[in-house]
Amino acid sequence: RSSYSCCYFVLPCCFFDFHGKYSRRQSKKTQYREYLDFVAQVGYVCGFQVEEDCLRIPSTKRVSLIGKNRTYPPTERALIDKQITQYINNRQICAVVTCNRRVGFKHKDHSDVCEKANSELPENETEIADTIWMPGFQPREKVEQIRNCASLPRDFVDDVVLSVANLLLNASPQKSCSPGENMNTWNQGESLSLKEVAEHLNKETLKRLKSEYGGLQTLLKNNHQVFEVLNGRVHIRDWRKEMPSRKAKPEVKRRLSAEAFKTRLCWFFIHHPDGCSLPSESCPYAHGTEELR
Structure with a gap:
């Protein structure tokens, strides 16, 4: 509850x-326009003369x-x-029973909103102004805690990545390839479900x-260089399949592109028994510290 002299701005x-989550109730309006009308309606119910303005900012949502x-x-x-209390209670009831009942609203004339809310005030709520609008809110x-596995210790993440990769x-027979041998023998391993992977972790x-939000799946997806998670199954990423467009580029541009992205070491070059599936000039990651840029 703010003071009578309070003003507000909302984007x-x-x-x-x-x-x-806001539930749409009008198919004739865009979702954005309908939501703007809803936010404006809240302002009118709270007793404000609501004005609309369009900001000059680089955004599609600038009203x-x-x-x-x-x-x-x-x-x-x-x-x-x-009036505000009754309005909040009405919307809470609609949210629970997923009905489409709402307070009448017209963008140009909002006087009927207040009249509708006043007509529905319960007679026995004489002290409602002293109550809490949303108990339990x-x-x-x-400071919101980051829980998407990004703040986990690097050593912990590296251990999990190495354990899952191994x-x-x-899970498949080792087929190590010697220098000069066809790279088709590069061991990509088997795919396992997230449940099967989890069963092997302590x-x-x-x-x-x-x-963490998303747990194991989020951690594996965060390590995009090593893993690919599709339909609940975990695969070792084969970077040979990720580079089809590079073949169409001139040789000079391919070299410059590879150098531009070499800010991290190649996990496969360090940890995979067969090394990286790509040659150094084609891999977007550094094959050794001397390639780091």
Whole structure:
């Protein structure tokens, strides 16, 4: 609850309601336009004269809503508080039963919104202005914890990557290739389901991954250089299949392109029993520290 002199500015972006993801209710409008109308409606229910403006910013969602003036005198603040409470409760009920009932709304004339909300005020709620609008509401922390496996210790991630890679490689017979031999013998290993991979990891590792969003799958996808996760199955990535467009480039451009991306060491060059499936000049990763740029 803000003071009567409070003003606000909002730049709607993500489509969320009071209790979760915003659910569309009008097919004749775009999702963005409908959501803008909803946010404007909230402002009118709260007793603001809502103005709309388009910002000059490089974004597709640049329509802002501003509330500078009130539509009611200070003496009617308790009545508006009841109106807001009823509006929030109505939307919560709709969210629970997934019905399409909503307060009437017209973009040019919003007076009917307040009238509708006032007509639905319960008679026994004489002290509703002193109650909490949304009991149990928990705002996000000021500093949101990163839980997408990106903040895990590097040593821990490297150990998991090496363990999973060895598991996939050892699942098929070793076919090491000697220098000059056809690279078709390069061992890509077998594919295993995420469940099968998880069964081979120790409990402490799984417990640590479980506290991250996406767990094991997220960690493996983050290590795009080594793994490919498709339809719930984990594969060793074969970079020979990732470079079809490079063949069409002139030789000079291919060399420059490879050098430009060599800011990280090639995992396969260091850890794979057959080395990297690509020659140094074609691999986007460095085959040794001397190639790092």
